[in-house]
Amino acid sequence: MAITNTDNPLVLFQEWFDRAAETEINEPTAVTLATASNTGRPSARMVLLKHYDDHGFVFYTNLDSRKGLELRGNPFAALLFHWKSLKRQIRIEGRVELISDDEADAYFASRDRGSQIGAWASDQSRPMTGRFELEKQIAKFTAKFGVGAVARPPNWSGFRLHPDAFEFWDDGMFRLHERIVYTWQDDNWVTARLFP
Numbered sequence: 001m002a003i004t005n006t007d008n009p010l011v012l013f014q015e016w017f018d019r020a021a022e023t024e025i026n027e028p029t030a031v032t033l034a035t036a037s038n039t040g041r042p043s044a045r046m047v048l049l050k051h052y053d054d055h056g057f058v059f060y061t062n063l064d065s066r067k068g069l070e071l072r073g074n075p076f077a078a079l080l081f082h083w084k085s086l087k088r089q090i091r092i093e094g095r096v097e098l099i100s101d102d103e104a105d106a107y108f109a110s111r112d113r114g115s116q117i118g119a120w121a122s123d124q125s126r127p128m129t130g131r132f133e134l135e136k137q138i139a140k141f142t143a144k145f146g147v148g149a150v151a152r153p154p155n156w157s158g159f160r161l162h163p164d165a166f167e168f169w170d171d172g173m174f175r176l177h178e179r180i181v182y183t184w185q186d187d188n189w190v191t192a193r194l195f196p
């Protein structure tokens, strides 16, 4: 499959993302998020991409988790999509910033109640003595909110990654894959092809 020529990487991203939604058997929005500590030690994990547009790529998490703390100390991050059904990979790099409270509130309100309670109950990435500790927390917050609306926890929000680099990788015969990179330079996307 050849990579479509376009000056705007978001157009190509959308084309591939929409295609993955049709072909992936599970979670086409799942993406690896790589962060690094202040000292440069990298770490990676999966998140779900919840929104993207010209302003960037949005995912949600606990701000006191390992990724949350790392991103608040060092805002540079990378996203990696790999769609096995398409044999395609997209790498995206850039700087993240916290989304606005209004945007986070609106998304949090759209989640199902169990996930809302879970966001309060889980001290994400902190040690716990056992599953019972989590279940106690769930019971506590279920009782606290009763039948009323569940507010967004203050340490739960979204990050928006503003891309300054993309790489689109498409599987080729004999490992002669296609690679096209886009880098943001002087207010323009500059494209280049790379050897596989």
Ligand SMILES: Cc1cc2nc3c(=O)[nH]c(=O)nc-3n(C[C@H](O)[C@H](O)[C@H](O)COP(=O)(O)O)c2cc1C
Binding pocket: 027, 030, 043, 044, 045, 046, 047, 048, 049, 059, 060, 061, 062, 065, 066, 067, 068, 124, 125
């Ligand atoms: C497919 C998949 C999607 C996930 N989506 C999210 C997500 O959107 N947000 C999140 O905080 N964790 C998500 N997780 C869990 C993370 O991978 C990770 O275990 C957790 O956030 C703690 O990471 P940290 O300790 O590096 O902060 C997901 C895991 C998988 C396997």
